[in-house]
Amino acid sequence: MSGLTAQLAAFTANPRFPDLPARAVEIVQSGFxxxxxxxxxxxxxPVVRIAQDFVAARQSPASESSLLLGTRKAASADAxxxxxxxxxxxxFDDVALGGHPSTVLVPAVLAEGERLDASGEEALRAYLVGYEVWAELFRREPDAYHLKGWHPTAVLGTVGATAAVAWLNKLPQDKCRHAIALSASMAxxxxxxxxxxTKPLHAGRAAAAAIDAVRFAAAGLTAAPDAIEHHAGYLAALSPQGRADRESPASALGRELRVLEYGLSIKKYxxxxxxxxxxxxxxxxxxEHGxxxxxxEEVRARIGVAQASMLRNHQPVTxxxxxFSLEFAVASALVAGKVGLxxxxxxxxxxxxxxxVFSKVKIATDDSQCPIEPIxxxxxxxxxxxxxxxxLASGDIRFARGNAMAPLAQADLRxxxxxxAGRAGDIDGAALFDRLMDLRSVPRLRALAR
Structure with missing residues (x-):
C-alpha cells in the first residue's frame, strides 16, 4: 500500500466526495x-497594515486577487x-481540529479561486478537501501540539490549505504529492x-505558503514522496511525545466527511x-446571582493543562x-458583564x-482530555x-456556547x-451574509469583492 503522503495526494487530486449533505454545506458556508x-x-x-505595506513593498505587478474584499488587488499569495x-x-474566528481552520482555508481558497475565476461551488469543495486533509492529520496525533509549542493553525493549516489550492488548480496526483510534501517543510x-x-501572521503565512507550494509543484519542483510519514518527516517532527500514527491507511478519506464529525465552533468572544x-x-x-x-473575594477556575499553557499572560497590559489571559477574561466578565471587541x-x-480582579483569579489544571477537542x-x-x-459554583461546563456541539442559531451568526462588517464601514453586511450563506449558488467568487 502507498504511504500517507501519496494517499493524501490521491485524495486531493480526486476526492470523490459523495453527494454533499446539506449539513456539510451549511458548515462550510458558515466558515466562509x-x-x-x-x-x-x-x-x-496594526498587523494587517504592516502586512499590506510588506506586500506593497514587493512591487509585484500581479493583480490577481482582492485585498480585504476591497478594490485593491495583489498576487494571490499576497492577498x-x-x-x-x-x-x-x-x-474571533472559528475553531476546530485543534486550531482555526477557516482563517487559513478561506483566504487561500478565496485568493486562488478569484485568480482562477472559480465558482462558489468550487470554493466550497476546495474548502472541504482542505478540511478533510487537515482532519486526517489531526486525528493521527493523540497529544496536544500546543504543549510542544506548535500552533496547529499554522502547522496543520499549511498542509490542509495546500490540498485545497491544489484541488482548485486541478493538479495531477504526482504534483499534488510534491505540493503536499513541500508544504510540510513550510509549516x-x-x-x-x-x-x-505574529500569531495572526501565522494564519496569513500558512495560506500564502499553500499557494506558493502549489505554484512550485506545478512548475516542476519536487519533494520527498514520504515527507508526511517518514521517521524524520512532518508528523514525527511535530509530535509532542513521538506517538503520532504514521502508518495506518487514510481509508476514510473521501468516504466519511469528518466535517460532519468535528464541525466548526463559532466564537462568541x-x-x-x-x-x-x-x-x-x-x-x-x-x-443569576447579581x-x-x-x-x-476569589475566582477559582479549573481548566485543562494545554489550555493553561496557552493562557500565558497573567498580568496583561495590552x-x-x-x-491570552484567563485573568482578563474573568475580569471583563465581572466588570463589564461581557467580553467583546x-x-x-x-x-x-x-x-x-x-x-x-487579576490577582483574585486562581487557576488549577485538570489532566483529563476531551475526546472531541483534545486540547x-x-x-x-x-x-x-x-x-x-x-x-457560587458553575458545575461542569462541557462545551462553550457556539461550539459545534452547542451551535449558535443562524440569527446569532448573522x-x-x-x-x-459594521467595523469596516463600507460593507452591506446583511446582503453579503446572505450571499455567503448561499455560497454554493454564487457563479463567480469575484462577485464577492467590490
Missing part, C-alpha cells in the same frame, strides 16, 4: 461567512497573506508568539478559545496580550477595576467566592457578521 466577518472587522488592525492575517487578528508557528502580532467555557460560567453565575466585581483595548485592560479538559469549572462567605 465567519472568516470574512472577522477579516472585515480586523482590517484596520492570502493579508486576508489570513486580518481574519485571525482579533482571535511553522510557535505558541510562544501567542498574544503578539474575541479571546483565545481556551477561555470561553470559563467566560460562560462566570457570566452565568454573575447574572454579582459585581467588588463583591468577589488588548493583544489580554486575548470593545473590551479588548489597552484602555479597558488598564482600568483599575479590571486589574484589581481541552473533559470539562471546565468555575467557583466564585464572595466577600459575604458564599461560594448578528455577529453584521456587527463585524
Amino acid at each position: 461567512a465567519d472568516t470574512i466577518a472577522t477579516m472585515l472587522a480586523g482590517r484596520e488592525e 492570502a497573506l493579508v486576508n489570513g492575517a486580518a481574519g485571525h487578528a482579533l482571535d 511553522c508557528g510557535l505558541v510562544a508568539n501567542f498574544g503578539t502580532m 474575541p479571546t483565545c478559545y481556551a477561555t470561553h467555557r470559563v467566560i460562560d460560567g462566570v457570566l452565568d453565575l454573575a447574572r 454579582v459585581r466585581s467588588e463583591d468577589v 488588548g493583544l496580550e489580554a486575548k 470593545a473590551e479588548l483595548t489597552d484602555e479597558f485592560v488598564g482600568q483599575r477595576a479590571v486589574r484589581d 481541552f479538559a473533559e470539562n471546565d469549572q468555575v467557583q466564585i467566592v464572595l466577600r459575604d462567605g458564599r461560594t 448578528t455577529k457578521f453584521i456587527d463585524c
